[in-house]
Amino acid sequence: MSDGLDDVAAAVVVDATGDAEAIGPALRAARDGGTVVLLGSPRGVSPDVPLRDLQERRLRLVGAHVSALATQAKREGGDPFGALARAFLEGVASGRVPAHDLSGEATDPREVGLMYARLAARELDRVHLDWTMLPPAQRLSGRRLLRWPALPETTCAVLPASPAPARTGAGVLRFAVLGCGDVGDAHARAVARARNAELVLLADAVPGLAEQVASRHGGTAVPQVEQALDPDRVDAVILAVPHDLHAPLVTQAARAGLHVVVEKPLGVDLRAARRAALAAERTGVLLSVCFPYRYGAGPAAARALAVAGALGPLRGAAVVFHADKPASYWVGGFSGRATSPWRAQRDRAGGGVMIMNLTHHVDLLLHLTGAVVEQVAAVARTAPGQEVEEAIAATLTFTGGAVATVIGSSSTRGAPPSRLEIWGELGTLQLEPEARLWTERALPGVVPGRWNALPEDGQDDVRTAYVEHFAAAVLDGRPPDVSAQQALAVQAVVDAAYRSVASGRPEAVEPA
Amino acid sequence: MSAQQVLQALGSSARRVEVVGEGKLAEEVRLLLGAALQQDPAAAPPTGVVVATGDPAAVAAALVRVDDLGTVVLAGAAPREPAVLDLYGDLHVRGLVLVGVPSAG
Numbered sequence: 212m213s214d215g216l217d218d219v220a221a222a223v224v225v226d227a228t229g230d231a232e233a234i235g236p237a238l239r240a241a242r243d244g245g246t247v248v249l250l251g252s253p254r255g256v257s258p259d260v261p262l263r264d265l266q267e268r269r270l271r272l273v274g275a276h277v278s279a280l281a282t283q284a285k286r287e288g289g290d291p292f293g294a295l296a297r298a299f300l301e302g303v304a305s306g307r308v309p310a311h312d313l314s315g316e317a318t319d320p321r322e323v324g325l326m327y328a329r330l331a332a333r334e335l336d337r338v339h340l341d342w343t344m345l346p347p348a349q350r351l352s353g354r355r356l357l358r359w360p361a362l363p364e365t366t367c368a369v370l371p372a373s374p375a376p377a378r379t380g381a382g383v384l385r386f387a388v389l390g391c392g393d394v395g396d397a398h399a400r401a402v403a404r405a406r407n408a409e410l411v412l413l414a415d416a417v418p419g420l421a422e423q424v425a426s427r428h429g430g431t432a433v434p435q436v437e438q439a440l441d442p443d444r445v446d447a448v449i450l451a452v453p454h455d456l457h458a459p460l461v462t463q464a465a466r467a468g469l470h471v472v473v474e475k476p477l478g479v480d481l482r483a484a485r486r487a488a489l490a491a492e493r494t495g496v497l498l499s500v501c502f503p504y505r506y507g508a509g510p511a512a513a514r515a516l517a518v519a520g521a522l523g524p525l526r527g528a529a530v531v532f533h534a535d536k537p538a539s540y541w542v543g544g545f546s547g548r549a550t551s552p553w554r555a556q557r558d559r560a561g562g563g564v565m566i567m568n569l570t571h572h573v574d575l576l577l578h579l580t581g582a583v584v585e586q587v588a589a590v591a592r593t594a595p596g597q598e599v600e601e602a603i604a605a606t607l608t609f610t611g612g613a614v615a616t617v618i619g620s621s622s623t624r625g626a627p628p629s630r631l632e633i634w635g636e637l638g639t640l641q642l643e644p645e646a647r648l649w650t651e652r653a654l655p656g657v658v659p660g661r662w663n664a665l666p667e668d669g670q671d672d673v674r675t676a677y678v679e680h681f682a683a684a685v686l687d688g689r690p691p692d693v694s695a696q697q698a699l700a701v702q703a704v705v706d707a708a709y710r711s712v713a714s715g716r717p718e719a720v721e722p723a
Numbered sequence: 724m725s726a727q728q729v730l731q732a733l734g735s736s737a738r739r740v741e742v743v744g745e746g747k748l749a750e751e752v753r754l755l756l757g758a759a760l761q762q763d764p765a766a767a768p769p770t771g772v773v774v775a776t777g778d779p780a781a782v783a784a785a786l787v788r789v790d791d792l793g794t795v796v797l798a799g800a801a802p803r804e805p806a807v808l809d810l811y812g813d814l815h816v817r818g819l820v821l822v823g824v825p826s827a828g
Contacts, residue, residue, distance in 0.1 A: 258805075262805065263803065267826070282817075
């Protein structure tokens with residue numbers, strides 16, 4: 212059966228395959244007296260070069276390699292490379308050399324690895340490198356064809372370390388803080404530091420706590436919760452109370468017309484969280500959950516890069532969290548300023564390390580990837596005599612097939628550094644223990660194919676940044692960055708994990 | 724086929740030419756080359772080699788011997804067997820030309 216090659220009868224055949232055995236078909240495709248240009252570098256020995264055909268059909272086989280131009284220049288002088296390049300470009304410019312059908316998709320030269328991967332996967336059949344995509348400092352100039360400009364010795368920082376609130380309106384939001392334990396103290400400090408917030412009222416059921424915090428950060432301590440939820444004196448309230456009080460107090464504050472920030476989680480369980488969200492929706496107040504780590508410089512830069520496509524389609528993620536909580540934590544928090552067993556009580560806390568700590572990591576996973584968790588399979592360890600888990604291992608399955616492991620422990624002696632890694636088809640993001648990114652994409656401030664350090668910052672100001680952003684949202688009349696819906700999505704993952712622990716089976720994540 | 728056609732096939736490589744073969748065509752080409760005929764194997768690499776033996780191995784050897792950017796002409800009896808050639812090292816990189824002049828030409 213004929214393959215048609217003998218009928219091609221081309222005056223010139225350019226063999227650009229690089230295949231040592233393509234010489235036979237190439238000669239057959241040429242007409243008698245024609246020329247075959249060996250352009251692709253054939254790797255290996257050609258076992259069947261049909262010399263008889265070549266001779267009898269008056270064919271010319273011409274080797275074409277750029278190094279031959281250097282040989283020519285050495286012998287004859289001049290600039291044969293430049294002459295050829297000029298002739299080619301003039302041909303393209305005049306239309307004598309039609310190149311538009313060969314050019315294909317423009318590719319950033321820094322993404323050449325990705326380009327070849329796509330060609331190999333047959334996602335592309337033609338492509339060209341657009342050198343104008345390179346920043347001027349990385350472009351070659353003159354005849355320095357073999358000298359690559361020096362790459363940065365150190366990895367590069369990507370985005371500013373302290374994102375300013377995206378606010379347009381003026382004014383100051385007046386806050387009350389309910390709950391003046393360790394986290395309430397941190398919130399009060401954040402409000403006091405925020406440029407668009409004022410710490411006005413503080414309350415706690417434990418006598419003396421609110422006064423302590425007021426003496427440190429300002430504001431007035433009041434003895435009753437109802438006094439702190441005074442819409443004439445404050446615009447918003449921050450709830451830093453035991454988890455079982457979140458939903459009831461959100462409802463109470465919303466009815467008073469106050470905007471609400473809840474220390475994570477939104478509710479003691481998913482049902483309570485839904486009640487809280489519904490109360491805010493019905494009264495028209497803004498409701499947000501404090502996930503402050505989003506505002507760290509590293510996560511903020513990572514989010515911008517992820518949105519720009521640095522990771523590509525999500526493939527997986529891994530979280531390992533360690534804490535070494537002393538026995539005293541379970542009856543008095545880290546500081547012991549107030550004594551209460553609620554953290555160790557299932558009906559008051561909702562759970563252990565998953566709801567107490569890993570909610571931050573789950574929020575970061577969802578925030579950075581925009582992915583949706585469909586199913587969770589989890590196992591947990593609860594110490595004898597305890598009600599809440601001290602360790603949990605959960606496997607998350609995302610829509611689209613990506614998977615993640617989320618492992619946490621509140622009783623890891625020595626508490627080694629935690630880990631948070633997310634990877635996709637095109638890149639890998641690591642936030643802990645180092646904040647860095649590897650991507651095949653050429654994005655502003657990033658060197659493709661290398662690890663790029665993301666900006667680092669301390670943890671002190673992320674809560675202040677959160678408060679400033681929330682206040683700006685209220686003052687501007689727009690939704691908060693961390694919406695109730697996003698907080699519900701996190702809570703739904705936590706809920707599925709606890710249901711899986713109880714059932715011993717993978718559990719679907721309920722709609723938020 | 725004529726010796727003149729062989730010279731035409733050599734083109735600009737007809738400056739320092741080695742001829743492989745002992746037949747009538749080979750002799751005519753040698754005569755036609757005159758001063759361009761290279762007879763000293765120890766001299767500089769030839770710019771052209773005419774292979775008039777019909778031997779594939781002689782073609783492979785000529786590609787190795789000829790100077791960079793040079794030309795190898797197949798003339799006389801055509802090789803009966805295909806050749807085993809390293810087209811990358813012996814032709815592509817060095818910018819050589821391998822051209823056939825048919826025996827019936």
